[in-house]
Amino acid sequence: MSNRPLSSVLPNPEQGEANKAAQVQDMFNRIAGTYDSLNTCISMGFHKQWKKLACQKLQLPAGGAVLDICTGTGDLIDLLLPLVGPTGQVEGLDFSEKMLAVARHRLARHPNVTLVQGDALALPYPDNTFDGAIISFGLRNVTSIPQALAEMQRVIKPGGRMVNLDTCPTPKLPGMAFYFSKIMPIIGGLFAQDPQAYRYLSESTLHFLTPSELKAAFEQAGCVQVESQTLMLGSVSLQVGQKPL
Numbered sequence: 001m002s003n004r005p006l007s008s009v010l011p012n013p014e015q016g017e018a019n020k021a022a023q024v025q026d027m028f029n030r031i032a033g034t035y036d037s038l039n040t041c042i043s044m045g046f047h048k049q050w051k052k053l054a055c056q057k058l059q060l061p062a063g064g065a066v067l068d069i070c071t072g073t074g075d076l077i078d079l080l081l082p083l084v085g086p087t088g089q090v091e092g093l094d095f096s097e098k099m100l101a102v103a104r105h106r107l108a109r110h111p112n113v114t115l116v117q118g119d120a121l122a123l124p125y126p127d128n129t130f131d132g133a134i135i136s137f138g139l140r141n142v143t144s145i146p147q148a149l150a151e152m153q154r155v156i157k158p159g160g161r162m163v164n165l166d167t168c169p170t171p172k173l174p175g176m177a178f179y180f181s182k183i184m185p186i187i188g189g190l191f192a193q194d195p196q197a198y199r200y201l202s203e204s205t206l207h208f209l210t211p212s213e214l215k216a217a218f219e220q221a222g223c224v225q226v227e228s229q230t231l232m233l234g235s236v237s238l239q240v241g242q243k244p245l
Ligand SMILES: C[S@@+](CC[C@H](N)C(=O)[O-])C[C@H]1O[C@@H](n2cnc3c(N)ncnc32)[C@H](O)[C@@H]1O
Pocket: 021, 024, 025, 028, 039, 069, 070, 071, 072, 073, 074, 075, 076, 093, 094, 095, 096, 099, 118, 119, 120, 121, 135, 136, 137, 138, 141, 142, 143
């Protein structure tokens, strides 16, 4: 696994590492109102396609139950709902109350969606609860990737799949590193009035695990048949693994 100092990438470096989770929570509370529109702007609209593909990788049964970890504003839930159908259940978990407030507003008319405030590192569910679990653009924010993956694996049923979608630190798209480090904070400063938050989001990408390191992390969490791929010329990575039967 990478020895890059992931935990030292902080939304607010002056506050030190001890309260990284609280800093991340505070940052997402601050940017919740502009998160969706800025996401579309920064990814040039491509994030919906990546998310759709990631949801399909779960191979959910109709009527199944699925968990979206670090659900944020819940836009992935819009894509999961048609996969499980009207008798299925979608659970979204996040620790930012403000991000969840946007999700609650978005998903109010769906009785089969439950939104929960909780920690990705200590999921409030029994073992073997869900047919699948997904984390999208969340894993690079948690303080322990192995613990987050172990928790995901614990709550899915044997044979269930878990998926990670996130940015990739080794893009092959020319200019991408420049875009992450220089352009994103400017966009974040202009539209979210929060260049610090978007500086963190860029830096956390550049310090994040590579696709092969993530594949190894899935295997260490106990997954089998782990597959890893990149999208958009290596700007985004996607992993899928199965809990052994
Ligand atoms: C970049 S957003 C991703 C939102 C959404 N999944 C998406 O794909 O657009 C990351 C989310 O992870 C949440 N988060 C980060 N660490 C967390 C943790 N330890 N437990 C729960 N949520 C966490 C943040 O509050 C934020 O809403």
